[in-house]
Amino acid sequence: MDNKAFEKLLLSVQKPGRYSGGEINSVIKDKEKVDVRFAFCFPDTYEIGMSHLGMKILYSQFNSREDIWCERVFAPWIDFEKVMRENNIPLFGLESRDSIKDFDFIGFTLQYEMSYTNMLNMLDLAGLPLRAEDRKDLSPLVVAGGPCVCNPEPIADFVDLFFLGEGEEVDLEVIDLYKEYKKKGAGKADFLRAAAKIEGVYVPSLYSDEYNDDGTLKSVTAAGTAPEKIKKRIIRDLDSVYYPDKFVVPFIEIVHDRAVEEIFRGCIRGCRFCQAGFIYRPVREKSVDTVNRQAKCLCENTGYDEVSLSSLSTSDYTGIEPLLNSLLEWTDSGHVSLALPSLRIDNFSDELLEKIKHIRKNGLTFAPEAGTQRLRDVINKNVTEEEIMSACKTAFEGGYTSVKLYFMMGLPTETDEDIKGIADLGQKIVDLYYSLPERPKGKSVSVSISVSTFVPKPFTPFEFEPQATADEIRRRQQYLKSCITTRKISLSYHDSSTSLLECVFALGDRRLCKVIEQAYRNGCKFDSWTECFDMEKWTAAFEKCGISPEFYANRRKDYGERLAWDHLDYSVSKDFLIRENKRAHNAETTPNCREKCMGCGAGCYGEGVCIEKR
Amino acid sequence: MKNVRLFYSKTGRLKFISHLDMTRFMSRIITRSKIPVWYTEGFNQHVYMNFALPLSLGFESVYEVVDFRLNDDGYSLDECLQRLKDAAVADMDFFAISEPIASVKDIGWAEYRIDFEENSENIKPFCGFLSRESIICEKTGKKGKVKQIDLIPKINGFTEDQSSVTLRLAAGTEDNLNPSLVMSVFFEQTNTEPFFYSVKRIAILDKNLKIFK
Known part of the structure; x- marks a missing residue:
């Protein structure tokens, strides 16, 4: 389709x-001069996908x-x-506007189950x-990575190859192997067998399931030479891995x-309960100098007036004070503000507050996660x-x-x-506010409580746990509402x-592929958007496939039961997860990695916090 | 501190950028260019910018104007322009920079070329429509109030060629006529099936019909 006709259609839609x-x-390149064209797909809207750091890193690196x-x-x-389907516009890459069907790779990043x-x-x-077996040619290869891939079984039938863990190295190894196979005119099956030998590559078609x-x-049985x-x-x-010096800046x-600067x-x-806390082990830090240099460079190249430090728990960065000092040296004079998300309550110091207060004053967010000390101990x-x-x-x-x-x-033992x-x-926080003589004068306090539903996830100590049923969660929500007496x-x-489905697809096995396909045929898409989500279509899909979602979500599993992801190794051992699960049921906490090593298994890499002096 | 006026075109892929998005975008371009730009000094400091005449989403323009300030009075404007060009994207061309001559309040008119594309048979009827004594229509104000207005005093001449009509329309803070309103009134009052047209702003003029500089 020519650009003019395309742009005419664009004017008929929102945003x-x-x-x-x-x-x-x-980045615009000459397609005649490249060997590999890669479509990096984020299965949600532009505004969400463009915010994702992993995509920015790999886009620039490739x-x-x-x-x-x-x-x-x-x-x-x-x-x-709708416009695309009516006008036969195939899905295209934003840069070239070419159909991605003719690309070499179609890569998805899977951040949440509701994007399947x-x-x-x-x-x-x-x-x-949709199904990998129906795509016979070597290209396009459909590949996927991201946290959901730690249990990719519910989407295993659709994807040719999964990347497990961090992508900067393994993605390029696969691309290089592909170039070699493409050159010699090899077929898809040959390529996939060879790719499966690369560490971190999972080719689901080489594995078959049997059920009791x-x-x-x-x-789960591996075919041939697959590991x-x-x-x-x-x-x-x-410090030495690739990090972009510029981001695409959206209009x-x-x-x-x-x-965004990763620290x-x-x-x-x-x-x-936290999957990220286990699957991204071990902790590895960037040095203060690297963070400072990269953050400055990013601001200069993008024109952004805000930089955010990114990690799972910013205040646990060992060099946080010197880092803030060196960042503040240039952010202030450069009219750049600094955002520090993911601060922890227990090391939220006066000095830290002084620094961020200095920058921008908006609300503060804390995550106690549970209402009583007993339950906070259960979840560690x-x-x-x-x-x-x-x-x-x-x-x-x-x-x-x-x-x-x-x-x-819905946390275990709640x-x-x-x-x-x-x-x-x-209520105690509201009371605290009014008890303080030094509170802001003449202003009322507002405490917002946001409650999500617990979803047990693979590779966490709660992977064996059932999720509370949807009805029970609704009852508890109403009960909580009745306990709140102040405006x-x-x-x-x-x-x-939604939480039930998340749980099913987080913990599920390969038999769910047909449910997802059926739900899609029923018209499900944008399931994480309330205006699009339709549980009835999902229920119909489960019924048609004869599969019970409760079997996956609401059943406690024995420690000995084989789990759908047991053939994947995310470096934390199952023994460790079982030990942690038992401690949880005894409301026994576990020290953090810097206090004491609990032998989770991530030490196998001999990197980061695992080799720090304690 | 020195006031400067930057002239640029906004075409191609950039026509999908709304005015609000454009302000954010321009601020980033200016920051990227590393010119000694002046920031507002309030609680929420930002690059000071003043756009002469906002452009609707979907329109192209070869004559856009934005004012900002430089901290360094002696800073070379040629250097400034070159740095901005280097920081810009395709479809945006910074073609001139100078100290402002007229005030933004002096803007009185703007010229728009409406391209009829494959519907050029409508050019004659459209010119006929523009030649009426008066074109009374309803316009919804910002507060949702509907009022009756006459378009003719707001149209200061037009020229046609084989595929397009160029209109000179009232513009500025006091009185402003958007070419899409002219087109929708044309469709409605002549019972013409609405068709696709594209709009490009050609010039911004002061009240005396001189190019706004």
């Missing part, structure tokens, strides 16, 4: 800037190679999808068969519209009520009047007493049917 391309720092041209692709919103139907929709819009009579998984266990990849040295406002990977804490969120109170006191005395608190509902604890904690506290919570 055409999502599809126009041509942003600052977007494009730093002369022989690769990587383009961005996002899920078109409903209105534009969007992945199918995008394959369909590209004009490709009770529906549980019996075995029995597939080990995730990590980057050993964050339209996106969710995180700022420069470390992994997390020392080991909160038992090593934060005490005293620490929460003292952090709020510091904040209020520093001029803050609103605090946001994150909690989870009782109504724990639910009431959430409301009580909120100074506002409460928000999530829809429980």
Whole structure:
């Protein structure tokens, strides 16, 4: 389709800037002069996908190679999808506007389970068969990475190859192997067999499942020379690994519209519900100098006036004070503001507050996650009520009047007493505010409580746990609502049917592929958007396939049961997870990685916190 | 501190950028260019910018004007222009920079070329429509109030060629006529099936019809 006709259609939809391309720092190459064309697909809208750091890193890294041209692709919103289908516009790369069907790779980053139907929709819009077995040619190869890939079984039938762990090295190894196979005219099967030998590559078609009579998984068998266990990849040295010196700067406002500088990977804490805290082990930090240099360079090249430090727990960065000092040297005079997300309550110091206060004053967010000390011990969120109170006191005395608190509902061993604890904690914070002589004068306090539903995830100590049923979650939500008696506290919570599906697809096996395909055929897409989500279509899909979602979500599993992801090795051992699960049920906390090594298994890499002096 | 006026074109892929997005975008271009730009001094400091005449989403323009300030009075404007060009993207051309001559309040008119594309048979009827004594229509104001207005006093001449009509329309803070309103009134009052047209702003003029500089 010529540009003029295309642009005419763009003017008929909302936010055409999502599809126009041509942003600052977007990369245009001559397609005749590259060997590999890579469509980097984010299965959600432009505004969400463009905020994702992993995509920015890999986009720039691939494009730093002369022989690769990587383009961005996002899920078109409903209105534009309609226009595309009516006018036979296939899914295209934003840079070239060429159909991605003719690319060498179509790579998805899978950040949350509720984006699976969007992945199918995008394959369909590209004009490709959904199932890997129906795509016979070597290219385009459909590949995927991201945290969801730690249990990719529910989407294993659609993807040719998964990248386990961090992508900077393994992705390029696969691309190089592909170039070699493409040159010699080899077929897809040959290539996949060879790729499976690269560490961190999982080719699902080389593995077959068997099930027991009770529906549980019996075995997963590798074919030929494919490894029995597939080990995730990590980057050993964050100071020398590629990091972009520029980001594509969108025209339209996106969710995180700022420069982002990663300061470390992994997390020392080991909160038992948190998947990221386990699958990204071991903790590896960038040096203060690297962070400072890269952050400055990013701001200069993008024109952003805000830079955010990114990690799972910013205040655990060992060099946080010297880092802030060196950043503040240039951010202030350069009219750049600094954002510090993911601060922990227990090391939220006066000095730290002084520094961020100096920069920008918006609300403060803390995540106690559970309402009582007992339950916080169960989940190993090593934060005490005293620490929460003292952090709020510091904040209020520093001029803050609103605090946001994150909690989870449905955690293992949770009782109504724990639910009431959430409301009580909120009330104590309100009372604290009014007890302070130094509170901001004449202003009211506002405490926002946001409650999400606990979803047990693979590679966490709670992988054996059942999720509370949707009805039970609804009951607990109503109970919590009844416990809140002041208007100074506002409460928000999530829809429980979405959480059920998240749980099913986080913990599920290969038999769910047909459910996802059926749900997609029923019209499901953008499932994480309330205006698009339709549980009835999902229920119909489960029924048609004869599969019970409760079997996956609401059943406690024995420690001995084979789990769908047991053939994948994310370096934390199952023995460790079982030990942690037992400690959880005894409400026994576990020290963090810097205090004591608990032998989780991540030490096998001999990097980062595992070899620090304690 | 010195006031400067930057002239640029906004075409191609950039026509999908709304005015609000454009302000953010321009601020980033200016920051990237590393010129000694002046920031506002309030609580939320930002690059000071003043756009002469906002452009609707979907329109192209070869004559856009934005004012900002330089901290360094002696800073070379040629250097400034070159740095801005280097920091810009395709489809945006910074073609001139100077100290402002007229005030933004002096803007009175703007010229738009409406390209009829494959519907050029409508050019004659359209010119006929523009030649009426008066074109009374309803316009919805910002506060949702509907009022009756006459378009003719707001149209200061037009020229046609084989595929397009160039209109000179009232522009500025006091009175402003958007070419899409002219087109929709044309469709409505002549019972013409609406068709696709594209709009390009050709010039911004002061009240005396001189090029705004």
